[in-house]
Amino acid sequence: MPSPRQTAALVMDNIPLLMRLLRTKFREKRVGDLSMAQFRTLAFVDANQGASLSEVAGNIGLGLPSMSKLVDALVDHQLLTRDTHGTDRRRICLTLTAQGKSELDEAYQYTQAFFADKFAELTEDERTQIAGAINVMKKLFALDPKRSNPEPSEQ
Amino acid sequence: MPSPRQTAALVMDNIPLLMRLLRTKFREKRVGDLSMAQFRTLAFVDANQGASLSEVAGNIGLGLPSMSKLVDALVDHQLLTRDTHGTDRRRICLTLTAQGKSELDEAYQYTQAFFADKFAELTEDERTQIAGAINVMKKLFALDPKRSNPEPSEQ
DNA sequence: CAAATATAATTGCCTTTTGAAACTATTATT
DNA sequence: AATAATAGTTTCAAAAGGCAATTATATTTG
Numbered sequence: 001m002p003s004p005r006q007t008a009a010l011v012m013d014n015i016p017l018l019m020r021l022l023r024t025k026f027r028e029k030r031v032g033d034l035s036m037a038q039f040r041t042l043a044f045v046d047a048n049q050g051a052s053l054s055e056v057a058g059n060i061g062l063g064l065p066s067m068s069k070l071v072d073a074l075v076d077h078q079l080l081t082r083d084t085h086g087t088d089r090r091r092i093c094l095t096l097t098a099q100g101k102s103e104l105d106e107a108y109q110y111t112q113a114f115f116a117d118k119f120a121e122l123t124e125d126e127r128t129q130i131a132g133a134i135n136v137m138k139k140l141f142a143l144d145p146k147r148s149n150p151e152p153s154e155q
Numbered sequence: 156m157p158s159p160r161q162t163a164a165l166v167m168d169n170i171p172l173l174m175r176l177l178r179t180k181f182r183e184k185r186v187g188d189l190s191m192a193q194f195r196t197l198a199f200v201d202a203n204q205g206a207s208l209s210e211v212a213g214n215i216g217l218g219l220p221s222m223s224k225l226v227d228a229l230v231d232h233q234l235l236t237r238d239t240h241g242t243d244r245r246r247i248c249l250t251l252t253a254q255g256k257s258e259l260d261e262a263y264q265y266t267q268a269f270f271a272d273k274f275a276e277l278t279e280d281e282r283t284q285i286a287g288a289i290n291v292m293k294k295l296f297a298l299d300p301k302r303s304n305p306e307p308s309e310q
Numbered sequence: 311c312a313a314a315t316a317t318a319a320t321t322g323c324c325t326t327t328t329g330a331a332a333c334t335a336t337t338a339t340t
Numbered sequence: 341a342a343t344a345a346t347a348g349t350t351t352c353a354a355a356a357g358g359c360a361a362t363t364a365t366a367t368t369t370g
Contacts, residue, residue, distance in 0.1 A: 002282050007277075007285055008274055011270060014293055017296075019174040023216070035356090037356085053319060054317090054319085064358095085318095088317095112160060116160040119166075133287070134169050224328090243336080244337085
């Protein structure tokens with residue numbers, strides 16, 4: 001029966017360690033030399049086709065200038081396309097290229113394989129507990145990556 | 156009944172978001188202008204008095220040069236002391252100063268307050284689930300910050 | 311409608327963070 | 341003693357991120 005404070009401490013103490021593990025595993029096989037931020041950007045655009053720069057920046061946790069440069073690099077490497085929005089030409093419309101999708105998948109699956117192997121060591125109950133816990137926190141902290149603009153209205 | 160792969164995906168997708176939240180909250184009130192890495196360094200040294208540079212670097216996930224400079228700054232601000240090890244004068248012995256301990260506590264508690272408030276919205280069962288899940292992963296991934304040198308043998 | 315204001319993204323410049331390589335000092339090995 | 345190994349530091353360069361100013365487009369308002 002952990003108190004809110006105890007739970008907070010447990011989360012605060014261990015999330016950074018989990019994150020580091022994730023980073024480490026990810027860097028271990030930097031597919032296509034994607035940085036963590038680049039990877040997460042691709043993943044967000046994959047889940048939110050046609051996203052704007054602001055949306056991506058906000059959801060990844062970067063400023064506009066930084067994200068603009070990051071996207072620049074991804075476009076240069078032909079992993080993303082940056083088109084102008086059809087009805088609002090200030091905005092850009094980010095989309096994954098086929099190559100972007102495949103590199104994203106490759107990077108994702110490499111890391112997933114490691115974690116899946118580890119989670120396979122657990123019982124179903126333990127996995128259920130973890131999945132449940134994450135879903136609870138997802139809801140509690142409104143963690144779902146939301147588009148600031150509810151209408152994807154492409155073109 | 157989540158499969159290992161599904162559990163992996165859930166963790167991979169949400170840990171970065173949780174981490175970002177943690178960072179954001181932390182930066183919101185940068186007590187004493189501590190960076191995230193500096194904060195985690197102080198926390199590690201607090202839990203591992205007399206730690207060496209390599210130990211800290213390894214556990215925080217930084218290279219030696221970076222950690223050396225980071226520690227430099229903390230020593231300059233009188234939050235850490237850097238003494239030479241008694242029996243092996245190549246090594247350094249890091250210890251928290253009283254001020255370091257107090258700034259660490261202050262920073263920790265500020266962030267903890269936010270998370271505790273959120274977790275207070277949950278039921279006991281949900282908190283138990285979260286705490287259980289984290290403990291399972293802690294064990295599974297051997298997340299506990301371990302000292303590379305089991306013997307703290309000071310001086 | 312024209313002027314003023316707001317918004318989206320980019321660019322230039324700067325600071326901070328990071329690491330690779332070289333270097334120093336100390337300890338361990340042969 | 342000579343050599344190798346280990347712990348930290350320093351130097352240098354590169355990367356990442358942000359602030360402020362700029363451009364381009366939309367929206368508001370007088």
